[in-house]
Amino acid sequence: MADPVPVAGFAATVASAVARTGPLCAGIDPSPELLDRWGLPDSADGLRSFGLRCVEAFAGAVPAVKPQVAFFERWGSSGVGALESVMAAARDAGLLVIADAKRADIGSTMEAYAAAWLDPQSPLAADAVTVVPYFGIGALRPALDLAAASGRGVIVVVRSSNPEGRSIQEAKTSGPGGWPDGPSVEDALLEAIRDLNHGGLAVPGTVGAVVGATLAPSQFDLTGLGGVILAPGFGAQGATAEDAARLFAGCRAHTVLANVSRSVLAAGPDPGSLRRAAAATGEELAKTLP
Amino acid sequence: MADPVPVAGFAATVASAVARTGPLCAGIDPSPELLDRWGLPDSADGLRSFGLRCVEAFAGAVPAVKPQVAFFERWGSSGVGALESVMAAARDAGLLVIADAKRADIGSTMEAYAAAWLDPQSPLAADAVTVVPYFGIGALRPALDLAAASGRGVIVVVRSSNPEGRSIQEAKTSGPGGWPDGPSVEDALLEAIRDLNHGGLAVPGTVGAVVGATLAPSQFDLTGLGGVILAPGFGAQGATAEDAARLFAGCRAHTVLANVSRSVLAAGPDPGSLRRAAAATGEELAKTLP
Numbered sequence: 001m002a003d004p005v006p007v008a009g010f011a012a013t014v015a016s017a018v019a020r021t022g023p024l025c026a027g028i029d030p031s032p033e034l035l036d037r038w039g040l041p042d043s044a045d046g047l048r049s050f051g052l053r054c055v056e057a058f059a060g061a062v063p064a065v066k067p068q069v070a071f072f073e074r075w076g077s078s079g080v081g082a083l084e085s086v087m088a089a090a091r092d093a094g095l096l097v098i099a100d101a102k103r104a105d106i107g108s109t110m111e112a113y114a115a116a117w118l119d120p121q122s123p124l125a126a127d128a129v130t131v132v133p134y135f136g137i138g139a140l141r142p143a144l145d146l147a148a149a150s151g152r153g154v155i156v157v158v159r160s161s162n163p164e165g166r167s168i169q170e171a172k173t174s175g176p177g178g179w180p181d182g183p184s185v186e187d188a189l190l191e192a193i194r195d196l197n198h199g200g201l202a203v204p205g206t207v208g209a210v211v212g213a214t215l216a217p218s219q220f221d222l223t224g225l226g227g228v229i230l231a232p233g234f235g236a237q238g239a240t241a242e243d244a245a246r247l248f249a250g251c252r253a254h255t256v257l258a259n260v261s262r263s264v265l266a267a268g269p270d271p272g273s274l275r276r277a278a279a280a281t282g283e284e285l286a287k288t289l290p
Numbered sequence: 291m292a293d294p295v296p297v298a299g300f301a302a303t304v305a306s307a308v309a310r311t312g313p314l315c316a317g318i319d320p321s322p323e324l325l326d327r328w329g330l331p332d333s334a335d336g337l338r339s340f341g342l343r344c345v346e347a348f349a350g351a352v353p354a355v356k357p358q359v360a361f362f363e364r365w366g367s368s369g370v371g372a373l374e375s376v377m378a379a380a381r382d383a384g385l386l387v388i389a390d391a392k393r394a395d396i397g398s399t400m401e402a403y404a405a406a407w408l409d410p411q412s413p414l415a416a417d418a419v420t421v422v423p424y425f426g427i428g429a430l431r432p433a434l435d436l437a438a439a440s441g442r443g444v445i446v447v448v449r450s451s452n453p454e455g456r457s458i459q460e461a462k463t464s465g466p467g468g469w470p471d472g473p474s475v476e477d478a479l480l481e482a483i484r485d486l487n488h489g490g491l492a493v494p495g496t497v498g499a500v501v502g503a504t505l506a507p508s509q510f511d512l513t514g515l516g517g518v519i520l521a522p523g524f525g526a527q528g529a530t531a532e533d534a535a536r537l538f539a540g541c542r543a544h545t546v547l548a549n550v551s552r553s554v555l556a557a558g559p560d561p562g563s564l565r566r567a568a569a570a571t572g573e574e575l576a577k578t579l580p
Contacts, residue, residue, distance in 0.1 A: 031398050070395060070402035076413030077374055081367035102394050104422045105360060106452040108321050109390075112360035123366030132394045134424040134447065136454030157424065162396040164426030167478065171461035172470035180462035180470040188457065 007226070010128055010153030011197075011205030011255050014228045017063035017096055018254035022282035023289045025098060025230060027261025028054045028067040028086065038269035044078035047071065051086030054265075057274035059093035062282055064127075066230075066259055069101040084123045098230070098257075099126035102157060106139045114143035118152050128153030130210065130230070137192040144196065148203040153228060158189045161212030161233035183219065190220040197226030213239035213247060213258070223250040231256060234285075235263035245288035258285045297516070300418055300443030301487075301495030301545050304518045307353035307386055308544035312572035313579045315388060315520060317551025318344045318357040318376065328559035334368035337361065341376030344555075347564035349383035352572055354417075356520075356549055359391040374413045388520070388547075389416035392447060396429045404433035408442050418443030420500065420520070427482040434486060438493040443518060448479045451502030451523035473509065480510040487516030503529035503537060503548070513540040521546060524575075525553035535578035548575045 007015055030050040032042050040046035058065055072083035090097045103113040116122055117129035131140055133156050147154045173182035196207045208228035214237055233239040248256045260281055267277035297305055320340040322332050330336035348355055362373035380387045393403040406412055407419035421430055423446050437444045449459055463472035486497045498518035504527050523529040538546045550571055557567035
């Protein structure tokens with residue numbers, strides 16, 4: 001059933017960007033191997049050059065980029081400085097920036113992560129940040145509220161695309177009687193996200209979910225989520241556009257972002273080739289995603 | 291039952307430090323509120339001063355410090371630069387450094403986080419780093435192997451001290467028949483950590499667990515874990531030394547680190563007062579911890 005609540009907040013921002021430039025969220029993943037293949041040094045300067053070439057190539061061709069924070073963090077403060085430059089360039093180029101930081105904590109520490117990635121004054125301010133819900137969805141509240149306050153988003157890793165995550169994410173929560181007959185961990189999280197997007201937060205559409213395109217559907221009806229879905233697992237991990245079409249059928253138009261990194265970045269370092277790879281991938285995905 | 295495998299690797303490093311200076315792992319948590327109370331600016335310089343004062347006060351009085359990465363990340367690359375200075379000073383002062391980063395990811399991204407926090411050449415190299423297991427314990431393998439290679443540690447958040455985490459961490463995994471009659475998520479993780487410390491990794495004692503001191507015991511027998519236990523939840527969160535004594539009874543001597551942050555830091559900024567608060571807290575905890 002189509003979502004009865006109008007898309008707003010971060011989900012509306014994504015929907016209008018996807019309507020213009022397709023559903024591809026292009027990863028910026030400067031791994032040591034890719035730096036080498038692009039002829040760049042494995043250093044903060046190499047990271048910066050890699051990221052700026054991506055921004056140049058992807059601007060106007062995709063709606064969003066997703067810098068993978070870990071690759072910048074490898075070089076400590078100088079790597080994080082390179083990330084700041086790349087994020088600023090992406091913003092200036094009109095790209096949405098999803099910081100793939102997968103942060104997680106509780107209390108005032110979660111507040112600090114929220115401030116780092118979502119406070120408009122922060123040097124690392126992104127349009128959205130990925131977070132990990134092991135401490136419970138309630139522990140993420142400081143990030144959710146801060147995102148809502150400026151139309152930004154929080155994307156919760158719910159169903160990861162790797163096989164090792166299944167036993168935790170499919171574990172059964174307790175039902176009302178104390179027996180393990182409640183929803184699975186992942187479905188309980190999706191239910192909580194749906195509720196946050198339908199009145200639980202000041203701005204609907206603030207909270208999104210990572211749902212791996214490699215997975216079979218769970219019991220939760222994704223069409224009612226009310227937030228952005230970020231779908232990894234394409235390319236090397238084996239998901240096809242057809243898998244995604246099945247998994248996301250009926251979801252609100254233009255709110256599913258397909259994350260593709262390696263297969264697009266393999267076309268670099270020439271910006272023209274990178275841009276063509278991104279455009280072709282985005283066109284292919286647009287045929288089947290909602 | 292006492293652990294049959296001799297403590298080695300990171301667990302041995304911790305045990306010998308705790309034998310000398312007690313079980314307190316002192317948090318370095320420069321929250322905006324504490325910076326203000328210490329008369330320091332909320333800036334990268336303020337973070338650096340705060341951290342260096344902590345190192346000066348804690349050196350020789352506690353075995354380990356735990357900088358809370360989020361508070362440094364709030365100031366982007368300059369904050370991370372301050373963290374590098376603080377970590378270097380702590381190392382030089384003979385303190386073990388546990389980077390409380392709570393990182394999580396899969397594949398080459400997890401490799402990059404491992405390199406950032408555990409590669410001896412990294413500007414952020416720590417003696418151990420905290421990680422979050424939502425992607426499964428298998429996804430953490432790059433960090434575990436890298437830690438083992440240089441006698442460092444990985445501390446997995448298993449049982450967090452906040453109430454919001456209970457429904458996920460107590461969810462039931464599938465048993466052999468596919469029914470939810472396997473161990474809870476947290477106990478399955480503890481079993482996996484025990485196995486890693488007993489032959490699953492090149493160096494036993496590499497993998498530790500966060501076990502909140504606020505919690506009742508689970509089904510898993512912690513005395514056989516074979517790795518360090520980091521226990522948060524004291525002070526503001528309400529756990530007492532008696533709670534910890536019950537929960538960790540029988541664990542190998544000197545392998546349980548009690549994390550205390552706020553109540554010790556409240557004694558600052560005077561280094562003498564800070565040091566006395568840390569020493570008094572450590573002595574109190576040493577009475578009941580194994």
